[in-house]
Amino acid sequence: MAKDALIVIDVQNDFCPAGALAVDSGDEIVPVINKLIVRFDHVILTQDWHPAGHSSFASTHPGKAPFETIEMPYGKQTLWPDHCIQGTGGADFHPDLQWTKAELVIRKGFRPHVDSYSAFFENDHRTPTGLAGYLREREITNVTFVGLATDYCVAYSALDAVEHGFAADVLLDACRGINLGGSLAAMITKMRKAGVTLV
Ligand code: VGL
Ligand code: ZN
Numbered sequence: 055m056a057k058d059a060l061i062v063i064d065v066q067n068d069f070c071p072a073g074a075l076a077v078d079s080g081d082e083i084v085p086v087i088n089k090l091i092v093r094f095d096h097v098i099l100t101q102d103w104h105p106a107g108h109s110s111f112a113s114t115h116p117g118k119a120p121f122e123t124i125e126m127p128y129g130k131q132t133l134w135p136d137h138c139i140q141g142t143g144g145a146d147f148h149p150d151l152q153w154t155k156a157e158l159v160i161r162k163g164f165r166p167h168v169d170s171y172s173a174f175f176e177n178d179h180r181t182p183t184g185l186a187g188y189l190r191e192r193e194i195t196n197v198t199f200v201g202l203a204t205d206y207c208v209a210y211s212a213l214d215a216v217e218h219g220f221a222a223d224v225l226l227d228a229c230r231g232i233n234l235g236g237s238l239a240a241m242i243t244k245m246r247k248a249g250v251t252l253v
């Protein structure tokens with residue numbers, strides 16, 4: 055029998071309007087996600103959780119501005135405004151998100167020298183977060199993704215879920231994107247090709 059989990063990606067203050075890396079209408083998805091949380095037996099949250107001075111912050115690289123790209127040992131990395139710093143209000147979940155039912159919170163991006171978009175791997179695509187093993191041990195086979203941002207953390211997580219052999223759905227009504235240089239359309243195409251079910 056298939057076992058399902060809802061994975062709520064990075065619904066944090068810094069990704070909502072007025073946040074440090076605000077996603078347009080990011081807060082609109084909160085009531086939609088709250089309804090889904092009630093319906094799913096298993097709920098997992100992710101939380102972007104960077105130390106101050108993280109290597110994905112433009113402010114860490116003299117002369118660089120947010121949204122520029124740099125070359126890291128693991129490949130290209132977009133630089134972001136400082137966001138989701140450990141222990142700050144910006145890193146907290148949106149105050150209206152009804153998260154108490156969540157069985158697991160996966161924190162990511164806490165290693166100073168590597169960013170992590172995916173809930174499964176750091177951006178080097180090798181260092182695991184432990185989520186795949188957790189899901190397997192819990193015998194969860196189907197994962198449904200919602201949250202922020204569609205074209206970064208949601209998309210990378212869904213692609214890695216499929217790569218790990220899980221059935222993956224993305225509920226687009228419960229996601230919002232950053233859309234940097236056409237990234238939203240590009241990642242939607244990539245997810246569809248990989249076998250992610252877009253709802
Ligand atoms: C995210 C950029 C940087 C996300 C996190 O949650 O999509 N995007 N850190
Ligand atoms: Zn981040």
